[in-house]
Amino acid sequence: MGSQYGSDHAGFGCAACCAEDALVAQAHHQSHNGVRVERMIQDDSHFIVSVQRCGLCSQAFASVFTEYVDWVASQDAQYRTVLPITDAEADDLMAGRLSPHRVGALGHGRRHLQSDWPSEADKPSVYWDSGVFEVREGY
Numbered sequence: 001m002g003s004q005y006g007s008d009h010a011g012f013g014c015a016a017c018c019a020e021d022a023l024v025a026q027a028h029h030q031s032h033n034g035v036r037v038e039r040m041i042q043d044d045s046h047f048i049v050s051v052q053r054c055g056l057c058s059q060a061f062a063s064v065f066t067e068y069v070d071w072v073a074s075q076d077a078q079y080r081t082v083l084p085i086t087d088a089e090a091d092d093l094m095a096g097r098l099s100p101h102r103v104g105a106l107g108h109g110r111r112h113l114q115s116d117w118p119s120e121a122d123k124p125s126v127y128w129d130s131g132v133f134e135v136r137e138g139y
């Protein structure tokens with residue numbers, strides 16, 4: 001452990017948790033032996049942030065889940081961003097030295113697994129995105 005990753009996203013994760021195919025990666029993240037929650041950082045009903053770790057390669061991830069209650073449609077909009085982070089960043093997040101709202105800034109030069117499920121869609125779209133992203137609390 002203690003290895004330092006560069007800003008190149010190719011240095012993060014393994015063929016399972018950072019699979020080129022976003023749907024393959026998501027399947028691994030959602031499997032019981034895939035990526036597990038290491039620490040809950042924030043656990044509100046509409047804003048859930050956790051540090052997770054791949055069971056195969058020990059790559060740490062910051063997972064940000066946001067839900068927006070749709071008072072008109074019956075289905076709420078859900079968005080999830082899973083960003084690979086270094087062990088040092090995971091430690092900072094778990095120790096409270098790094099605010100969950102600052103996680104988006106870590107996205108610079110990295111890929112993140114994005115799952116968008118707007119209330120009008122019947123299934124989520126899953127894809128790799130890259131760069132800084134906005135962390136917003138849902139409602």
Ligand SMILES: [Zn+2]
Nearest residue numbers: 014017054057
């Ligand atoms: Zn992995």
